[in-house]
Amino acid sequence: GDSVTQMEGPVTLSEEAFLTINCTYTATGYPSLFWYVQYPGEGLQLLLKATKADDKGSNKGFEATYRKETTSFHLEKGSVQVSDSAVYFCALSSNSGYSTLTFGKGTMLLVSP
Amino acid sequence: DAGVTQSPTHLIKTRGQQVTLRCSPISGHKSVSWYQQVLGQGPQFIFQYYEKEERGRGNFPDRFSARQFPNYSSELNVNALLLGDSALYLCASSIGTSRANQPQHFGDGTRLSIL
Numbered sequence: 632g633d634s635v636t637q638m639e640g641p642v643t644l645s646e647e648a649f650l651t652i653n654c655t656y657t658a659t660g661y662p663s664l665f666w667y668v669q670y671p672g673e674g675l676q677l678l679l680k681a682t683k684a685d686d687k688g689s690n691k692g693f694e695a696t697y698r699k700e701t702t703s704f705h706l707e708k709g710s711v712q713v714s715d716s717a718v719y720f721c722a723l724s725s726n727s728g729y730s731t732l733t734f735g736k737g738t739m740l741l742v743s744p
Numbered sequence: 745d746a747g748v749t750q751s752p753t754h755l756i757k758t759r760g761q762q763v764t765l766r767c768s769p770i771s772g773h774k775s776v777s778w779y780q781q782v783l784g785q786g787p788q789f790i791f792q793y794y795e796k797e798e799r800g801r802g803n804f805p806d807r808f809s810a811r812q813f814p815n816y817s818s819e820l821n822v823n824a825l826l827l828g829d830s831a832l833y834l835c836a837s838s839i840g841t842s843r844a845n846q847p848q849h850f851g852d853g854t855r856l857s858i859l
Contacts, residue, residue: 635786665847667850672852673852673853674748674834674850674851674852674853675787675834675836675850676850677847677848677849680847720786720787722786730775730792730838730846730848731777731789731792731800731802732777732779732787732789732836732848733789734786734787734788735786736784736785736786737784737785737786
């Protein structure tokens with residue numbers, strides 16, 4: 632079945648540091664890929680998405696590229712801020728299903744001033 | 745525009761009781777999905793409804809049931825509550841189920857605690 636594997640956290644960075652959160656997936660067919668962010672006490676917010684190989688999703692300085700050859704969708708940001716502290720979830724939606732999401736376990740990011 | 749709204753925000757129940765959680769999707773969205781998020785884990789898919797019909801079901805016992813109303817709002821029911829049902833229950837809406845690349849938009853969830 633479909634699955635998503637994320638790097639374990641927490642990831643602890645200083646403000647303005649470079650961020651990478653690794654995500655790899657297993658799926659049949661050609662899934663759509665997503666990154667969601669969850670702030671404390673809140674639900675999930677869609678951060679970015681990519682729907683086909685080599686697509687790059689981007690939003691608020693975050694980027695991720697759909698790499699079919701390595702089945703990866705790593706999240707990057709060139710300069711993190713304290714306000715980026717949250718839990719980040721990588722997810723896929725299989726084109727063979729009903730667009731339901733399969734999530735990774737999440738990676739907590741802590742950014743200090 | 746209003747986002748996905750869920751009620752109640754928090755709920756405390758005891759083992760064996762029954763609970764009903766409610767969700768109103770974004771206006772114009774016809775599909776509603778329910779997810780369970782246990783502390784420290786990613787959300788797990790429970791149900792998806794589209795046009796009042798069940799379109800998908802995750803690996804959850806029959807104690808879990810749901811329905812969707814003509815106005816596209818939805819309820820999740822859980823019977824015979826167990827301690828392991830303690831979790832954040834998230835509702836998500838999307839335009840429809842026909843394409844996997846349609847993003848789902850989440851509410852803030854209902855925090856269910858079982859004593």
